[in-house]
Amino acid sequence: MSAALQLERSAAFLGVERSLTGRRWRTRDADLALVEAFRRRFSLPEIAARLLAARGVALEGAETFLEPTLKALFPDPSSFADMDEAARVIEDAIVSGRSCAVLADYDVDGGSSGAQLVRYFRARGRELKIYVPDRMKEGYGPSVVAFERLKAEGVELVITVDCGAAAEGPLNAAADLGLDVVVLDHHLMQHEPPKARAVVNPNRMDCRSGQGHLTAAGVVLVTLAAVNREARRRGSIGSNNLPDLIQMLDLAAIGTVCDVAPLTGFNRAIVSQGLKILRNGKNIGLAALAENAGRKGQATVYDFGFILGPRINAGGRVGDASLATRLLSTEDIDEARELAATLEALNQERRAREAEMLAEAETAALAEAEQRAVVIVGSHRWHPGVIGIAAGRLKDRLMKPTIVLGGVSEREPAKGSGRSTPGVNLGAAVAAAKEAGLLINGGGHAAAAGLTVEWERVEELKDFLSERLAPELNAAAGEARALSIDAAGAVGAIDLGLIEALDRIGPYGQGHPEPVFALPDVRVSFAKLVKEEHVRFTLEDARGARIGGIAFRAMKSPLGEALMKRDATYHAAVRVKRNEWNDTVRAEVEIVDLAASAG
Structure with a gap:
């Protein structure tokens, strides 16, 4: 990026004390000596080095941050309370052929967690029943009714994922029924673990793993590594050809992103490596979902969070709660396409209901916020x-x-x-x-x-x-x-070279947000409404340089109103995006905020 993109320091950046969205703009400070050290040691473009320094990445941890590997960051499974026992119970069930079921939450984290287990059991020659509670009829997590149904079907071991850590009553009932239960969860725990063969949760009070930031999908990944280790220790049949957990990283990654876990430490390795697995298209469920959504090109965290995630969630929100786990675990292309089409339709229904609800809720919410x-x-x-x-x-x-x-x-x-x-x-x-x-x-x-x-x-x-x-x-x-504004500069500095520089320090997400750049004194030279709620626009600076972009769900907000008026000069806060369309790749921006400019 050109030298024109420099951080400016002031009480309020560009004098913006209150933007159109009511925010005060500020800059991230960066130690210039550290910026230079990053630039030299890792051959980083200056803007990438500056971003690392401003986001608190230490020089000694930068190599792992830039190249997050499972080898360097995978935690010792035995550091999790109850993990060794969970691995023994699951391996016993696989070896003996006990009838097992996974009871999963109905969101993306639950679905991706359950799918990992289904795929693992299948690779070991066993089938795992799928049970996902109906949101409307059963509510969240395990229930006495769920355990009774599974027991009646002959199930002997239930593995709960993304739920169960607080289900004391249902788990007591399961014990009375003679059901073994292993809980794999990540939700906050403030009491002793409920009755179960094992309760693996990095957020239980006596867990010393230091991995409380993991989602259930991450906990399941570590659990499967523990099961593999237990199988090798025993010399179980097939222990010389155990499932390759690397191939499940796309599932662990989508659960991590969609549950808004911080992309630091082990989570960063899961998502970074999981994106590589997603791009090879081997998970036919995710591939079918992306195809249905019309998504092409290089997969990013955005695809996990805003394209694939909402569609996977749609089944649990307004349809069949088991669709997510079934789609993510299937190896039948025809089934994958059918499930993806169903989820696409349910997502459209979900969006319609959401829009109706929001319209009704906004007035009441504004009144509540004042009180x-x-x-x-x-x-x-x-x-x-x-x-x-x-x-x-x-x-x-x-x-x-x-x-x-x-x-x-x-x-x-x-x-x-x-x-x-x-x-x-x-x-x-x-x-x-x-x-x-x-x-x-x-x-x-x-x-x-x-x-x-x-x-x-x-x-x-x-x-x-x-x-x-x-x-x-x-x-x-x-x-x-x-x-927080990461840098400021001219419209002409936004190009594919900048995107490549930013890619060097990705992926971005919770805990490491996408950089936000300020474009001072720009005017809206073009704007149009897209799909009733988005605004596509062109920004132009004083030199005549232009950049296209989009403001999502902006039409009923001050941002959308300002863009559509095209009657003033603004300071624009934007994220830089890669737009791939019809074999053409170009840089564009997404509006984050606007502030009135005196220019």
Whole structure:
């Protein structure tokens, strides 16, 4: 990138104290000596070296950061509490041929976790039954009914994935039924593990693995490595030709990205290497899904999070909850295409329901945001399958932790899904609300939580969570409303060379966000509405240089209104993207924010 792209330091970058989205712009500081050290040691372009330095990457850890390998970052499975026992139980079942089932959550993390196990068992010559609770009828996680059904089908061992760590009652019932259970989970735990043969969770209080950032998909990957190790130790039949776990990294990666885990440490290796596996197209389910979505070209984290992930989730949200695990584990091309087509149709239905709900929820949410630290809105008419997406959209707009409640009817308890802002631990607060007796069920992690609550207790819940989280929200308010700018420069500096430089320090995601660049004093020379909610545009600077781009879901926001007016000069905050279309590759931008300019 040209020398024109330099970080500028000021109290508010470019004087932007309040942008069109209400944010204050700031820059990331970078130690110039460290920038030079990165540039020389790793032959990095200056902009890539500057980004590394500004994001807190240390020189001694840079090599692993730039080339995250499983060899360097894979944790010792035995460092996880109960892992060795889990491996023994699973290997015993495979060797003896016991009837086994995986009970998976209905989201991407659950589906990708379950699919890893199904593929592993199949490669070892065993079939693994798939059981995914129906979101509407059964709710989240294992239940007594689920275990009774599996027992009636002759199942002897149940492996729960992305759920189970807090299911004390159902797991006690499973023990009474004579069912063995192994729990593979990652959700926050504040009590002793429930009764099971093994409970593997890096977030249980006595786990010393230091891997609390893993998703369930990551935990399953480590568990399968432990099972492979146990099989070799025993000399089990086929132990000289065990499944290659590298080929499952695309599944572990999509679960990691879609559950918004930080892309640091082992997670970074999973996603970096998983993208390589995704690109070879061997998982026919993911390939069919991408084809249906019209996605071509080099796969990125964006594909995991915004193209494939929502479609995989659609089954659990508004359709058959088992579709995700079935699609990701199938080796039948015809079945893969059929499942992908079904999920594509369900995703369209999900989007329609989401749009309807958002339109209804926004007014109520705005009123709540003025009164409380936590926004809670709901209706028994809102489908529980799309409340999580709505919560995320509202959280981004309101800059406050947001919970959206839905349900089947007025007579049934509300199902809630929440999303939080940086620095505010919503999962811990929801767990505290359950401990206080306000919830039927509830839990999660810092950024997201789920709950079940009686409608008549919602007002109490609002007061409880707002009082508990107000101090955290106030302390983190500056962080939540600030937009960090990585660099600033001219429109003409945005090209494929810049993209290649940025690729050197990817992948990007939670904990290592995509760089944001400022383009000062640009005007909108072209804008049009795309698919009713997106805006495609062209920005032009004072020198006449132009760059095309898009603003997603912007039409009903201040950003969309400003772009469509084309009557002012702005400072634009953008992410740089590679656009591949009809065998042509070019650079473009995605709008993050706009601020009025005096230029």
